[in-house]
Amino acid sequence: MNIVIQNGRVIDPKNGVDRNSPLFIADGKVAGLGEAPAGFVAGQTIDATGCIVCPGLIDLGARLNSIEAELAAAVAGGVTSVVVPPDADPPLDEPELADRLVHRGAEIGKARVLPLGALTLGLKGERLAELAGLKKAGCIAFSQASTPVVDTEALLRAMEYAATFDFAIWLQPQDYWLARNGIAHEGEVASRLGLAGIPVAAETIAIGTIIQLVRDTGCRVHLTRISSAAGMALIQRARHDQLPITCDVGVHHLLLTENDIGYFNPHARFCPPLRAQNDRLALSAAAASGLAAICSDHTPVGADDKLLPFGEAKPGATGLEVLLPLTLKWAEAAKVDLPTALARITASPAEVLGLPSGQLAVGAVADICIFDPEATWQLTPETLKSRGKNSPWIGYMMSGKAKTTLVGGRVVY
């Protein structure tokens, strides 16, 4: 069906578009901006008065524990593609599992599901999973989720093997030994509250190792959920050296620090941990400059797994439905203009993935988010479609709400 989106402010960061004009969609693709293509007859008109029309959000990290609810949550948050880490139960280490996930996602027909295959069997960091088979089944790259590869030789071989086929590897850099007993950033707050610390060196040592192996193997690597200023500085230098390395930050890390743990708030437990204010500012600068993409790191955790003492509570927060408002909140606080902020959740992740989506050029796939930037709403467990009601923002007011979401030219929300 042909659709025209009227009266909206169209922001397409990748192509430098920011203007009020109608957007025309035909055959699941963007057919025109401003002027209707020849012979266009709209079957549906969407009124986007007061709204912003931008590419659908691409989330570089969302766990889909209950896939139907989480994909509904995605499109309710304006997210049209989700990258799914392999740390499901069971881990995504066999082609059949990936195949099933992709088909289930297509069947549900909400956000696109882009699975990351397990790099190693059972994510144990020992034996390689069948990477080519997983790729064929629809995995876009390979990852250990938040589990490190302890054995450096295994990591080297995995990168050599991946480089052979030009597969990308996604790694969350965290030294196993330095992080294994820790539950919070090794800083002032952990010292005060008596929480075992995870030093920044846990991240920088892992990044240093990975950078060296990228130099040696040429393997493409995406580093996920960077948490420290020092880590970001290493990545910046590697980029300067033209190494094929990209990175992302979780949106919560752009807004929160170790101080938000307060009196042991389990909702402020993250992996990697929230770090100090200077770390937060460096992550913010990296996101502003385009060094890092922004993702939700959506991690639904049941209430029983959060109502525990801080160190026993599962880390992570719900993210799909707050990625947009929290990115807007960050942009406002960090004085980042709206098109740049939107680029970090659309064009930048598309670039990481090497996908042509994340833009609204004529011919691009019509994955679109229409949101009201002024809409304010209170985040409560009831407002979330996700099964994960775990958020440090429960009770807070959010600004920015997706009104309509299209995937492949179909209205899915």
Added chain:
Amino acid sequence: MHNPQLNKDGQLIHLLSVEGLPQAILTQILDTAASFMEVSARDVKKVPLLRGKSVFNLFFENSTRTRTTFEIAAKRLSADVINLDINKSSTAKGETLLDTIDNLVAMHANLFVVRHASSGAPFLIAEHLQRIGRDDVHVVNAGDGRHAHPTQGLLDMYTIRHYKKDFTQLRVAIVGDILHSRVARSDIHALTTLGVPEVRAIGPETLLPKHLDKLGVHVFHDMNEGLKDCDVIIMLRLQNERMTGALLPSAGEYFRHYGLTPQKLALARPDAIVMHPGPMNRGVEIHSAVADGSQAVILPQVTFGIAVRMAVMSIVAGN
């Protein structure tokens, strides 16, 4: 940020941590404890302040001394005391901490004395009680992970005040495994709140938390330097498991550098007192000649501990 220990009027309803409590409340606890010292010396060692109330000792981690002193304190306040050794009961069957609490609240518990291996566990319980609207049920932290042991911190303050009178002229050294010590954290907050001008931490880098200076503490690695002219020395217990990892080479090497010997004690003020939260490792952190010497006040600490725990329980839950 709301401090869950205080009600809207700023009164103490739980004792979870010394941190964040105003000086007036600490002084109130110490003064109340002083008034209870006389009770323990009577033939009939009882006052009716908690008569009809049920105190549940919830020890998720083993302890003999602390549990016993809480039990004695509660009984001297005329409370009914129920000791629960949770290691062997509910949680072994998979019950969550808050389910256990709900069950005990249903049994009309008035006060929980909680020891738990996880830092922050008593905060979780206090917040839960607030959420379910039971502000008539109180929590006293008897030690949570590495975080806090506020009644030990307060009994240490009582001891210091007893022997030194004025906090504002003192130099206090805390020696040993501060990283893993909940006692040290409570002592540091109590000392700085009560106006001690110089608090020192002495230990090897592996046993000191990062950013200790942010808590207002001066760090010393050399014990001879750190003890110089101190009025109070608080020795900490070195757990056996600390000597098996990479934190320390051996008990012997630790004792040579950080064990309190008569020679090292001589560097402090001649009237310095030596404290220890117990149980002591003789020959590891403290030489027997010091532990049994005239400057040690380790046993009076235990006696004062009962009065301090009576004071805390009567203030948070008294009739």
